[in-house]
Amino acid sequence: MSRSPVPSRSPASGKAGFGWVPAVGYLVGLLTVLPMLWLTLAAFRPGSDVFSMSWPATLTLDNFAYVLTEVPFLRYLANSALVSIAVTVIALLLHTMAGYALARLRFRGRGIAFGLVIATLLVSLPVILVPLFMVTLTLGMVDSYAGLIVPSVFNAFGIFLLRQFYLNLPSELEDAALLDGCGYLRLYWHVVLPLSRPVLAALAVLFFLANWNSFVWPLTVTQSENLRVVQVGIASLQGQYAQEYQYVLAASVLAAIPTVIVFMLGQRRLVETLKTSGLR
Amino acid sequence: MSGLTMLVPRRPSQARAGYGFFALDGIGLVVFVAGPALLAIAIGLFDVDGFGKVEFVGLDNYRLMARDQLLWKSFGITATYVALFVPLAFVVSLCLALLTRRDYPGVGLVRTALFLPNVISLVVVGVLWKFLLTDKTGAVSSILAPFGLGDVSWLSDTALALPTLVLISVWFLMGYQMLIFLAGLQDIPQDLYDAATVDGANYWQRFWSVTWPALRPTSFFVLVTSLVNAATGVLAFDLIYVTTQGGPANATSTVIYYAYQQAFLYGRFGYAAAISAMIVAALIVVTGALFAATRGGAIR
Numbered sequence: 134m135s136r137s138p139v140p141s142r143s144p145a146s147g148k149a150g151f152g153w154v155p156a157v158g159y160l161v162g163l164l165t166v167l168p169m170l171w172l173t174l175a176a177f178r179p180g181s182d183v184f185s186m187s188w189p190a191t192l193t194l195d196n197f198a199y200v201l202t203e204v205p206f207l208r209y210l211a212n213s214a215l216v217s218i219a220v221t222v223i224a225l226l227l228h229t230m231a232g233y234a235l236a237r238l239r240f241r242g243r244g245i246a247f248g249l250v251i252a253t254l255l256v257s258l259p260v261i262l263v264p265l266f267m268v269t270l271t272l273g274m275v276d277s278y279a280g281l282i283v284p285s286v287f288n289a290f291g292i293f294l295l296r297q298f299y300l301n302l303p304s305e306l307e308d309a310a311l312l313d314g315c316g317y318l319r320l321y322w323h324v325v326l327p328l329s330r331p332v333l334a335a336l337a338v339l340f341f342l343a344n345w346n347s348f349v350w351p352l353t354v355t356q357s358e359n360l361r362v363v364q365v366g367i368a369s370l371q372g373q374y375a376q377e378y379q380y381v382l383a384a385s386v387l388a389a390i391p392t393v394i395v396f397m398l399g400q401r402r403l404v405e406t407l408k409t410s411g412l413r
Numbered sequence: 414m415s416g417l418t419m420l421v422p423r424r425p426s427q428a429r430a431g432y433g434f435f436a437l438d439g440i441g442l443v444v445f446v447a448g449p450a451l452l453a454i455a456i457g458l459f460d461v462d463g464f465g466k467v468e469f470v471g472l473d474n475y476r477l478m479a480r481d482q483l484l485w486k487s488f489g490i491t492a493t494y495v496a497l498f499v500p501l502a503f504v505v506s507l508c509l510a511l512l513t514r515r516d517y518p519g520v521g522l523v524r525t526a527l528f529l530p531n532v533i534s535l536v537v538v539g540v541l542w543k544f545l546l547t548d549k550t551g552a553v554s555s556i557l558a559p560f561g562l563g564d565v566s567w568l569s570d571t572a573l574a575l576p577t578l579v580l581i582s583v584w585f586l587m588g589y590q591m592l593i594f595l596a597g598l599q600d601i602p603q604d605l606y607d608a609a610t611v612d613g614a615n616y617w618q619r620f621w622s623v624t625w626p627a628l629r630p631t632s633f634f635v636l637v638t639s640l641v642n643a644a645t646g647v648l649a650f651d652l653i654y655v656t657t658q659g660g661p662a663n664a665t666s667t668v669i670y671y672a673y674q675q676a677f678l679y680g681r682f683g684y685a686a687a688i689s690a691m692i693v694a695a696l697i698v699v700t701g702a703l704f705a706a707t708r709g710g711a712i713r
Contacts, residue, residue: 155517161509162526165584169529171552172541184550231438240431246439253446255699257645259669260692263676263685264449264456287441317430346534348651353677364536368655371540378544385540389533396532400525404592 169389176382183379196383200370205358206384209366214391216278216351216362217344220285224340225333227286232295233325237304238317250296253289258350266353280354281362285344291336294406298332299325335406338399342392363388450693457687462680474687484688486663487671490575494667495643497579502639503632506587510594511624524595528588535585535647539655542581543568571664574657578665581656582648590635597631598624641699645669645692668692 175183177192200206234240235247258265265284266275274280310324326333348364355361361369367384374380396403457475460468478484513524530538545552546567554563567577605623614622642648649667653659659666659674666674668688676685 154512154515155519158512158517158520158523161512162523165588166526166529168541168545168584169533172544175544183544184547184552184555186552186555227438227441230434234431234434238427238431238434240428240435243431243435246435249439249442249447253442253450255641256446256450256693257641257647259647259650259673260645260689261446261449261453262673263682263689264452265445266676267456267461267682268444268449268452283441284445287438287445289442289446292438292442317426317434321434342532346536347647348534348536348654349647349673352654364534364651367536367540371543371655381540382544385537389537392532392534393529396529397525404524 172382173386176379176386178379180377180379183382196379197387200380200383200387204366204370204380204384205361206363206366206387208359209361209363210387212281212360213345213363213388216281216285217341219278219282220344221337221340223282224286224288224291225336228288228291228295228336229326229329229333230321231292233299233321235292235296236299237307247296250289250292254293256289262349262353269354275354276356276360278360281351281360284354285347285350288340291340294336295329295332298329302328331402332406334399335402338395338403341395345392345395453686453689453693455686456683457690459683459686461682461686470683474684477684478687478691483663483666484668484671487666487668490663490665491644491649491667491669494575494579494649495640497576498582498643499636499639501579502583502586502590503635505583506590506635507594507628507632509587509591510598511620513591514595514598524588524591527591530585530587531589535651536655538581538585539652543656546577568657569661571661574661574665578652578656581652582643585652586639586642586648590639593635594628594631597628601627637699 174189176196177194178185178189179191179193179195182189231250235243235250269275269280269284274283306324306328307320310320315323346364347362348368351360351362352365352368355365363384367381367388370384371381458469458471460466460470460473509527513520513527533541546554548554548566548569549564553567554565557563557565565573568574601624605627606619609619609623650669650673653665653667653670657665659670669692672685672688672692675681675688
């Protein structure tokens with residue numbers, strides 16, 4: 134599904150009017166981020182001042198310092214980083230291979246394989262939480278990094294998206310490589326993966342965000358504090374420091390910073406991929 | 414599939430590569446997604462307490478479900494949540510897409526701002542709104558106090574908690590759905606608008622005669638994903654866990670949340686699995702309908 138370049142973006146009507154559209158856009162955009170800005174500001178307020186509605190007289194880093202030193206929050210951040218990066222890398226490798234096989238390689242049972250992907254597209258984690266927990270328990274992976282990582286890798290959406298991408302990719306380079314006697318594994322590594330760079334960048338952002346932000350699975354599969362990820366850490370802080378909101382707010386800001394940075398870096402690719410994923 | 418592929422001699426290694434490339438993901442999908450979905454049905458036939466007790470009880474769990482008032486209440490809460498959330502999110506995100514569709518200075522920044530709530534985690538979203546909606550001292554109460562609404566308990570009033578969660582969910586998801594709509598809008602040929610304008614159509618007439626019909630596939634996709642998400646996704650779990658814990662008086666205890674509590678709070682794994690099985694059955698019906706409606710592979 135090759136897409137023609139974006140058609141002219143001049144105002145639809147041809148009239149230059151609609152002066153109120155930008156104004157409303159700015160206002161709605163500002164109102165949308167205002168709650169997040171307010172929380173960020175409150176995280177820098179002294180504890181007695183968190184609910185104040187005025188501009189703070191003093192800004193302090195104490196809340197952040199407390200969270201980073203008195204709570205093993207650095208450990209939570211490191212766990213989240215490790216798990217999200219591991220899942221992202223493994224998932225990208227496996228899904229590119231599977232997506233490529235489904236799009237390009239002919240093998241008996243490919244229809245069934247694709248059917249499996251489609252059938253699992255709408256199965257969400259909360260629905261299978263109990264049986265998935267029991268499978269993970271049976272495999273001896275409960276309360277371990279493997280338990281955090283392995284079950285999170287398999288995601289039909291990623292496979293489906295990559296299959297669509299490979300269906301629309303011109304095959305000349307692959308054909309040339311195959312005619313040269315290149316094996317499929319080398320073809321995958323030296324031709325297919327480099328060609329996939331744009332979609333991989335977008336999926337990397339998507340997978341990283343999804344796993345950094347995931348809550349219910351780490352909550353279910355881990356017990357030990359050593360394995361606690363950042364989202365579970367915040368939820369438990371919230372119970373622990375119900376009277377000292379400033380710490381929970383500081384922790385939330387710390388947890389949100391990497392997601393906003395990763396999103397900003399990958400924004401363009403992500404938006405393009407969402408737009409052209411064929412998922413409409 | 415390009416014609417050139419056909420010219421490349423078919424080699425037996427192609428099938429082998431196909432199996433090899435799909436194998437790991439295939440096994441993973443079966444073990445960690447499809448398997449558990451089917452397993453829910455099987456586990457639902459047992460009494461499993463998480464301490465090693467596994468006893469076949471046949472349909473007892475399902476009979477129990479029929480008499481479980483709180484379960485039926487939670488089905489009702491999920492239905493209400495979906496019925497409020499799906500249309501509201503649809504209309505809001507379509508309006509946002511129309512608002513950010515054309516280029517004007519800073520439109521990229523506006524789109525980013527609208528998408529930003531979707532980037533931070535639902536746990537942080539929960540903390541954020543719980544903080545803003547704190548009774549009496551929260552920012553929302555302070556802002557609304559001059560209007561006599563300073564004493565409203567947004568998250569601890571049984572009538573208000575669920576609608577409040579719906580609004581928070583819309584705020585969270587609207588940017589994502591807006592992007593999907595923007596993609597759909599981008600595909601509508603400009604000539605259609607030009608022709609309608611020549612015919613003297615005003616903005617609303619152009620919307621209803623050009624935009625709305627052309628957006629039908631996009632709208633369908635948004636509705637289906639939003640419905641599945643709201644009914645069974647983490648949206649209805651993470652947020653509730655952090656903000657209301659299903660309260661007040663079970664007013665925000667969705668089916669997903671109820672099943673979680675049954676399993677991991679009360680150790681009734683078999684019963685929770687039976688509830689999951691019911692949801693899986695409903696999902697199969699929805700997926701089947703989706704598959705039929707899009708004629709299978711036609712979703713490409």
